[in-house]
Amino acid sequence: MVSPARVASSIVDSENRNGGGGVDSRFVHLRSVQWRINLRILPSEASASIDELRRVTADARRRYAGLRRRILVDPPKGENISPDVVIDDPLSQNPDSAWGRFFRNAELEKVVDQDLSRLYPENGSYFQAPACQGMLRRILLLWCLTHPEYGYRQGMHELLAPLLYVLHVDVQRLSQVRKIHEDHFTDKFDDIFFAESNLSLKGKTGNVDENSSHENEIKVHSLNELEPEIQTIVLLSDAYGAEGELGILLSDRFLEHDAYSMFDALMCGGNGGAVAMIDYYSPSPASGSHTGLPPVIEASSALYHLLSVTDSSLHSHLIELEVEPQYFALRWLRVLFGREFSLEDLLKVWDEIFVSDNDKLTSATEDDVGTGLDILHSSRGAFIAAIAVTMLLHLRSSLLATETATSCLQRLLNFPEDIDVEKLIKKAKTLQTLALETSVHSSPPPLLNHAFDKSKSAAVRGHSLSTGSVSPRTPLNLARESYWEEKWRVLHKAEELRQGSTSSTAGKKGFSEKIRRSLIRAESVPSPTEIKSAKRESRVPVRRSLLEDLSRQLGSEEDIEVSAPKDPSSVEIKVEGEQGLLENKVERSFLMDNIVSEDSSIFSARSSLSGDNDLENDSEKSCAGSSSSVVENEDLENEEEQSEDPLPVSYPTGSSTQNLEIGDTAHKQVVGLKERKPPSGKFPWFWKFGRNASEVTFEKGSNMEASRSSSVSNNQNNVPGLPITDACSISYRDMSEKNVMGSLKNLGQTMLEIFRPDLVVAGQIATKRENSVIESVFQQDRGQVGENLSKNILVEKGQVTAVAALKELRKISNLLSEM
């Protein structure tokens, strides 16, 4: 009697063979199995039988079990130590000692635990369960101990978590199927229901055989009649198939083993794969690299290269702002977008990534290898790059709208949650083919030739800044005009494209509505330090088009607020000014710490810039401007110092090293711009006013605080600047109308006072009062913002205030144009 397993598997196999030997589509519904096939853990030929799969799985599991036994062992008790052997004592400073290893493992475990405790806290049910945490910990420890040259880096836990989750989901599916189709999971082997029949083996076996085999035949038929999906599940989990229990592909017992093999394959690229995540964690250049840069930097520049091919205006805009790709791409690549999407979306993205083949493309010529486009040399890598570029394009309009690097980064690092992943993936697929072509035909990106070398980077940046400001204003003016026009066009297009698909606002109320909607899609969670970061503005604003844009954005900013959920990923970067978020601070500083150790100090500057927690009102000198880059750089330093205060215990060394590094680069920039401070001071301030006033910030208090603290160190500059813009922008979000009006009037007054510095002080005091009022309201405000209800309220009230604010701004702009 043929066993049902064999019968069914042959049927399944024949189906597959008929369908062509290329893609194995048996397991598309079982993610864990599909991923294991794609990661090359399981044989990927469509002709691989269930038995083969089981055997391979069992082997992998045995390997893991052996590994675990070997490595996670307690320090030796030394029962049989011969007198010749040096005694291994706990205080031994011998690096080979088992005790030394024990203590080092304990250290590693502490580091891993810190990360694990912060893993997906919002999906707390699964990942924070102790069983799951234990498994994750063991897997990470084992992997790091088997790969001592890499150690543990923050982010590895995020790569591992979805893998484990996927396995878990499949096991749950299995138990579901088990419940429904109980009869197929009974303990039947050798086709005889021994458990169910009382008959002994000897007597009347003939009849029993006939009956049971008859039943079995029925069962076999019904097995085949089941959907292929259920069939495969049954076969994969048959306890009596090949390798017995060890071969059950979807097994609760061996989650850890399977997750480990998946993680290992992902990190090391599978068997000879091109994309190995581990590369993105190593700080040293890859062996074949011509550029001598760490692989993640190379991959980031490859991203930019692809972007330049697909959308050169966005690319040049980002280059202009000096948003270096690794600022955001580091996180994107290292965690394979794990922090940008929600878990469900992420699984879909990863489905596609893993489906793409990981072989190194042979079409890559000798010249291309090692030029930094390595990521594009495989289908999978090309897809990853394509996804990244698609994400950039998704944020295109908002990125083009920003004029500061920090705000760009804020948008990039707080990727919106309410996105249509399917569309993103489809678009990425089209880009993938483009990427693959690019890798073959184009020359290495020019970016790699400068500004990545750390020793030169600061100088180069300073140089480029100064040249930018020294050169006559007109070229920039022209660039500006076209930029704004283009933005307008983009907005229109975006609006047409996205009209039916957004959810938050209902009805078409006209122009501002349309723009609002498109900007919802475009805008990510608002950047926290819009106002505070008066960065590097050496470009002359084109007032009129600016004001147009301003009015547009005013109409939309409330919705920006709407689209600002408590983004879990943003928690990492945005630090909220509330009490119970110490752990976020720690996480941020930890991130900063790690990044410092990874030699990307600029990135850490970014992350730390994005939030300060003190809400004190030392607004004595609050109005000193910080418009020039001089001030801005001191901002940076002060921000750093500020951020140190709440974290004195945990990571003082981390942030202080950042301070030093930022200070270095800051000073270099300072040198290039000092002489230009007075005249440029006013214009950028004004321009910034326009920008900042319309942009929404989430942590107003922190921004104000930061700007005040920055002003503490500055002399009273000619520009009253920032806190006024703070007040202005805060007021736009404010619930009370009169505050809006009051502060706007204030604003108008103080703007007149720009050119009459003696009255600056008076204006300051006035704004100080305003600010304190606003802040108190804002604090309450913030407490509610997390809820959806309040968002709606804000939208409504925001619309009302927006109109009023718009009027006020028009007035002010008229005033200014008179001057």
Next chain:
Amino acid sequence: MVLVLALGDLHIPHRASDLPAKFKSMLVPGKIQHIICTGNLCNKEVHDYLKSLCPDMHITRGEYDEDARYPETKTLTIGQFKLGLCHGHQVIPWGDLDSLAMLQRQLDVDILVTGHTHQFKAYKHEGGVVINPGSATGAFSSITYDVNPSFVLMDIDALRVVVYVYELIDGEVKVDKIDFKKAATSHSSH
């Protein structure tokens, strides 16, 4: 896996200025879970230094200790073992095993740690263990010739304790290891 450091009779600042450098380099914070100190430190500075190695510190009074608040004897439980601590100048004759055994029975402990003689000793006696960690600084003693600096590290693990003895002999740190099992059928001692 509980590591317990036992030391005493440092006599800082009267008879010695500091722990030997080699000992100091071995004693780093973070590895040791408990410190038991037989007494005669004698300073507050030494007390603070030992506290920095491990926050859980137990100490009994030696006759030269400047802090009079330390108790005469102390008992604590670590894992399955009961430890007793006493300086030892109270038990006469000094260093006599039977008298120490009497004290052990009195305190009802499995491991008795005493000092005062400035000489390392480890006995298995009547189902219990008597340990003398000696003097960690090698301070002068009127009852012992040629004092070598020594201290003891105990690794307590359920029913088994491994005693590592660190002695500074001729400028080199020598480690020795002794195994004790509690109330088990086999008494395995080195």
